[in-house]
Amino acid sequence: MELGIGMFGDLQINANGEIQPAQQRLQEIIAEIKLMDEVGLDFYGIGEHHRPDYAVSSPEIILAAAATVTKNIKLGSAVSVLSSSDPVKLYQSFATIDLISNGRAELMAGRGSFIESFPLFGYNLQDYDALYEEKLDLLLKINATSKISWKGRFRPELNNQEVLPRAINDNLKIWVAIGGTPESVERAGRLGLPVMFAIIGGQPIQFKPLFDYYKKVYQAYGHDMNKFEVGVHMHSLFGEDTSEIADYYYPLYSAQMNRIGRTRGWAPYQRNQFDAGMSKDGALIIGDANQAIDKILTLQETFGLTRFSAHMDVGGPSHAAMMKAIEIYGTRIAPAVRKALQP
Template sequence: MELGIGMFGDVRIGPDGKPQSAQQRLQEIIEEVKLMDEVGLDFYGIGEHHRPDYAVSVPEVLLAALASVTKKIKLGSAVSVLSSSDPVRLYQSFATLDLISDGRAELMAGRGSFIESFPLYGYDLNDYDALFDEKLRLLLQINEQEIISWKGKFRAELKEQMVLPRALNNHLKIWVAVGGTPESVVRAASLGLPVMFAIIGGSPVQFKPLFDYNKAIYQQAGHDMNAFEVGVHVHAFFGEDSKEIADYYYPVYSAQMDRIGRSRGWPPYQRVQYDRGRGKGGHLIIGDADEAVDKILELQELFGLTRFSAHMDVGAPSHDRIMKSIEIFGTKIAPKVREALRK
């Protein structure tokens, strides 16, 4: 099982309500990912957002910068909002990243749980699912064929067009991120794509039927089970002392959950939700190394994971705290998880 970190590039919001500069946050992220590489984590993913509380709107540009200061870690989006992007341009960007990084690039496509990119790029939210379906199929065709002839509903026709550059070995790793809809699972599994499930609420065990459904559809579609990959993305943060890190992180985490929740009609986030999520069977992995190891292994056993992604910057904890969390993940948690899985 691969172990890595996902981020959205949250910026810190000051007491005056003003956000941290994107420039400062981007420089911090570069330092953080350099450390991930040094401590031996397997991958890093960064999301695409178009809001004042996030610093990253074009993941591939940041990832290209990261490629120049890392050596081994895989670098991908988490996610690229494919529905409001041009698949041709997106493939070209990530193929370029793949060449720069010597084959370490990945593209994770998603429909977008945040919708700011749709009006920004001139797309109609009424076409939310149709856009993703059409563009995903075009992206996969581009990944397989250098010269493309294609006609769809949402972009200009392609007639014997050459799409360059090509990814290293003429193949780009493409994941699909899903929330909790069976329709998304059917599409990804039928196409034989690796799936990343985001579990950011409730109890993970509630997702077990979706994981089983994904595997069954993948198998029924005739895909090679030796190539089957599935991951989980969960909110996580690590410290030396469980209570201390939980108490530190709660106001940071809850403030961001409330900022998002105000636009979605959620009630104010409560400490009882946080503590329940941190408890046994909960969806949060916020605590010390031993707690994290136990929860990660439980998720692996429950779902048959090939990848675990810790979403580590919700609400933008301090740079020093993130660096410490990364260090603990790479030097204390990851070795114990890997050792347990080898037995």
């Protein structure tokens, strides 16, 4: 199982509502990725947002910068909002990262958890599903062949057009991110694409039927089970002491949940929800190394995971807290998990 980190590029927001300068956060992110590589984590993913509380609107630029200060870690988006992107340009950008990084680039396609990119780039939300279907089809065709003829509804057609540059092995690994709908699971299984399930609330065991359905569809369409890949993306933060990291993190985490919740009609986030999430059966991987090791191993056993992604910057923890969490993850948690999973 691969062990890595996903981020959205949350900016730190203080008690007065003052937002950290994006320039500062971007430089911190590069330093954090460099440490992830140094401590031996397997992959890094960064999300795309177009909001004042996030620093990153173009994952590919962050990843290209990270490629120059790292040696081994895989570098991908988490996610690229495919519905409001141009698949041609998206492939070109990630193929370029692949060339810079000597074959370490990945692309994770998703619909995005926010809608700001649609009006920003001139797309109608009424076309939400159709945009994703069409653009995923085009992206996969570009990934499979350098010359393409294609026609759809939402972009000009391509007539024997060559898409360059090409990734080192010609095609990129393309993941799809899934929030939990059977339709998305069925599509991924039918296409034989690796899947990342976002589990950010409730109890992870509730997702078991979707994991089983994905595997069933994947097999039914005759895809090679030796290439079967499935992961989870879960809110995480690690510290020396579980109580201390929980008390530090709860105000930051709850503030972010409430900022998002106010736009979506959620009830105010409470400490008992946070504590329930941290429990053995909850969806938060927050605590010391031993607690994290136990929960990650349980998740792997339950779902047959090939990848675990710790989403570690929700609410904007300090750079110091992030660096400490990365150190603990890479030097204590990851080695213990790998040892436990050895045949």
